[in-house]
Amino acid sequence: MTQTRPAEPGHRGVYRLSPDRAPDPRPVALRFEDLSMTYPDGTEALTGIDLSIAAGEFVSIIGPSGCGKSTLARIASGLLPQTGGTVRIDRDHLAFTFQEATLLPWRRVLGNVELMMELRGVPAAERKRKALEQLDLVGLKGFEDRFPRALSGGMKMRASLARSFALDPTVFLFDEPFGALDEINRERLIEELSALHRAKGFTGFFITHSIPEAVYLSSRVVVMGARPGRIEAEYAIDLPQPRNAELRFDPAFTEGCAEISHCLRGLMQPDERTS
Amino acid sequence: MTDTALPPAHAPVPNPAPPTPAGRVIGAFLPPVVLGCALLALYAWTRAGLPEHRQFLMPSGQGLWEMAFSKPEIWAELGQRALVTISIAAAGMACSIPIGILLGVFMFRMRLLERAIFPYLVALQSIPILAIIPLIQSALGFGFLPKMLIVAMFTFFSIPTTLLLGLKSLDRGVIDLFRLSNASWWVTLWKAGFPSAAPALFAGLRISAGLAVIGAIVSELFFLAGPGGLGQMLINSKIDFKYEEMYAALIVSSLLSISVYLFFQFLGNRLFADWHGRV
Ligand SMILES: Nc1ncnc2c1ncn2[C@@H]1O[C@H](COP(=O)(O)OP(=O)(O)OP(=O)(O)O)[C@@H](O)[C@H]1O
Numbered sequence: 357m358t359q360t361r362p363a364e365p366g367h368r369g370v371y372r373l374s375p376d377r378a379p380d381p382r383p384v385a386l387r388f389e390d391l392s393m394t395y396p397d398g399t400e401a402l403t404g405i406d407l408s409i410a411a412g413e414f415v416s417i418i419g420p421s422g423c424g425k426s427t428l429a430r431i432a433s434g435l436l437p438q439t440g441g442t443v444r445i446d447r448d449h450l451a452f453t454f455q456e457a458t459l460l461p462w463r464r465v466l467g468n469v470e471l472m473m474e475l476r477g478v479p480a481a482e483r484k485r486k487a488l489e490q491l492d493l494v495g496l497k498g499f500e501d502r503f504p505r506a507l508s509g510g511m512k513m514r515a516s517l518a519r520s521f522a523l524d525p526t527v528f529l530f531d532e533p534f535g536a537l538d539e540i541n542r543e544r545l546i547e548e549l550s551a552l553h554r555a556k557g558f559t560g561f562f563i564t565h566s567i568p569e570a571v572y573l574s575s576r577v578v579v580m581g582a583r584p585g586r587i588e589a590e591y592a593i594d595l596p597q598p599r600n601a602e603l604r605f606d607p608a609f610t611e612g613c614a615e616i617s618h619c620l621r622g623l624m625q626p627d628e629r630t631s
Numbered sequence: 632m633t634d635t636a637l638p639p640a641h642a643p644v645p646n647p648a649p650p651t652p653a654g655r656v657i658g659a660f661l662p663p664v665v666l667g668c669a670l671l672a673l674y675a676w677t678r679a680g681l682p683e684h685r686q687f688l689m690p691s692g693q694g695l696w697e698m699a700f701s702k703p704e705i706w707a708e709l710g711q712r713a714l715v716t717i718s719i720a721a722a723g724m725a726c727s728i729p730i731g732i733l734l735g736v737f738m739f740r741m742r743l744l745e746r747a748i749f750p751y752l753v754a755l756q757s758i759p760i761l762a763i764i765p766l767i768q769s770a771l772g773f774g775f776l777p778k779m780l781i782v783a784m785f786t787f788f789s790i791p792t793t794l795l796l797g798l799k800s801l802d803r804g805v806i807d808l809f810r811l812s813n814a815s816w817w818v819t820l821w822k823a824g825f826p827s828a829a830p831a832l833f834a835g836l837r838i839s840a841g842l843a844v845i846g847a848i849v850s851e852l853f854f855l856a857g858p859g860g861l862g863q864m865l866i867n868s869k870i871d872f873k874y875e876e877m878y879a880a881l882i883v884s885s886l887l888s889i890s891v892y893l894f895f896q897f898l899g900n901r902l903f904a905d906w907h908g909r910v
């Protein structure tokens with residue numbers, strides 16, 4: 357599984373990228389250079405992360421639990437200062453959906469979706485229009501006046517996604533946004549997100565535990581390993597756009613998922629033997 | 632596979648039928664009414680056990696009616712005095728609430744301040760306020776100000792402490808949302824800190840409010856001059872040996888205390904019930 361297939365013109369499928377390939381000529385939107393993070397308690401969460409994401413690219417990060425994916429996203433967002441290396445990013449139009457829905461319990465759904473726009477000074481009428489539009493998109497139409505405690509876990513997460521979508525960002529960080537969703541809503545939102553990305557062309561940094569989700573959405577999948585967190589492999593996802601539900605049954609898609617799954621298993625095994 | 636090998640774990644439990652409106656009223660009012668009647672009976676029984684010449688200590692219902700509640704001038708006096716007591720209590724809280732909130736915010740803003748101030752807050756709480764009332768009298772005289780100060784001292788403690796507790800339990804993720812938008816500390820305090828801390832603060836305010844009326848009455852026990860409140864009436868009626876009037880003042884004082892408590896509970900429920908639940 358370690359062979360590196362060249363990107364032949366017209367080749368379709370998922371193939372592993374060589375670490376010393378030629379740099380991407382497109383302008384960079386997000387870049388980590390020899391990044392490392394050690395928490396104050398001594399936990400080495402990340403070491404030697406080198407990763408460059410071009411403007412408009414959609415990259416998924418996948419890896420075992422605790423390998424530092426959330427840490428990496430928090431560093432990219434500016435919420436957490438790294439302890440070594442450099443991160444380059446323009447944070448002016450950034451949105452970040454957390455692993456938890458993080459709604460303000462004292463605001464109704466509409467007020468929650470408006471929150472980030474409100475903090476950024478978007479006028480009230482525009483705020484409301486955009487918020488309602490996004491609530492419709494995530495399937496929460498009619499729930500604007502509910503308080504978060506009257507929503508299910510998946511509905512909260514969708515409200516949280518609506519809050520991010522409403523910002524219309526150029527760089528979009530997602531930390532396992534679909535984890536709490538049921539299968540139908542998850543697939544619908546994945547397709548919605550894919551369409552949104554095609555339409556708006558934002559740069560996507562998408563953390564997930566689901567390989568099909570990663571392959572479906574991305575032009576590149578980064579596999580991380582744990583203890584300390586590092587990049588193990590990168591896969592180019594060379595599948596046609598626009599993607600639709602049919603793609604899930606395409607052999608190129610399923611083979612690609614299998615290959616990434618194999619790579620992930622390779623990372624997990626030594627860990628399981630020691631414990 | 633035989634299904635007899637596995638016994639049913641427990642019988643099905645149907646949902647209870649929702650109570651009728653009448654049932655709900657009875658459910659809410661019957662227990663306290665029954666206990667109240669029991670307490671009244673206990674009072675009457677204790678009174679009956681007292682020797683005749685000591686029965687003035689526990690006036691009978693008839694005595695209360697004849698000597699106090701049937702007289703319009705007593706009603707007028709009670710009303711007037713309740714007004715004085717309430718204004719002392721309100722002025723004291725008008726003092727302790729803003730100062731308490733400010734202090735809570737300061738302690739939240741600076742850990743250093745919290746470490747410096749908190750032990751003294753606890754110390755202040757443990758001073759027997761009654762013991763320093765004579766000192767306050769000597770320093771500030773017999774006017775309105777010293778009484779207000781005493782109420783403020785009674786009610787102060789729970790305000791900064793509950794506010795600080797509430798502010799500190801603000802969800803980290805919510806703070807991150809505000810940081811992502813480069814919101815200032817003040818905006819974060821206003822839009823996240825206060826709403827999130829408000830239920831805790833209101834729990835503190837309810838405690839303070841109950842104490843405020845007590846403080847206002849206690850503040851007058853040593854101040855017998857001037858147009859006084861219910862506290863003064865308590866002392867004066869003792870001097871004049873009018874125990875029925877004393878009981879009337881007592882009853883009105885507790886009603887006052889309870890209504891102030893209920894007012895803050897009502898206000899808290901109005902503000903937070905829909906997202907935080909009722910108290
Ligand atoms: N605040 C913290 N202090 C100390 N250690 C931390 C802290 N946050 C995370 N860690 C540690 O850093 C490592 C990476 O954590 P992180 O949350 O980034 O993992 P993750 O890849 O997002 O995991 P998951 O897939 O379960 O969300 C873990 O070993 C975790 O224990």
Ligand SMILES: [Mg+2]
Nearest residue numbers: 425426427455
């Ligand atoms: Mg995580």
